[in-house]
Amino acid sequence: MDWKLEVVVVPVTDIDRALSFYAEQLGFKLDHDIKVGPSRRIVQLTPRGSGCSIVLGAGQAMTPGSLHGLQLTVSDVRAARAELLDHQVEVGEIQVMGxxxxxxxxxxxxxxxxxxxxxxxxxxxxWAVQQINHRPVAPK
Known part of the structure; x- marks a missing residue:
């Protein structure tokens, strides 16, 4: 049986501001934006090519800004950095971790x-973005 990670809740203070950042600046696909009552809204977005989505959460148990260690993978981290900069995302220099x-x-x-x-x-x-453009072949 597979166990697949489907959704991660990202705590935010302003859903509209976060929606703009994730959809317009990062290019995440908006899956749905549903109002579930007078003051509750479920906004789900998915990174391009990902099987896991994020849900923007305001008024959740987690403090906005407290989620750390989310990681995306790309085939070219240099191109990803250039794209983020083109979309006015403040991003650090590429680091080599070893x-x-x-x-x-x-x-x-x-x-x-x-x-x-x-x-x-x-x-x-x-968020972290890691380059993985090929994976080693496992021995048989």
Missing amino acids: SAAPRPAEPEEDLNYVGFLFFKDPDGNS
């Missing part, structure tokens, strides 16, 4: 598995 302390990436360096960049949403929820 056995030593993180360090800046070299221009022509192979970043598969080790290349990361980091950004935050308007509430301070933090």
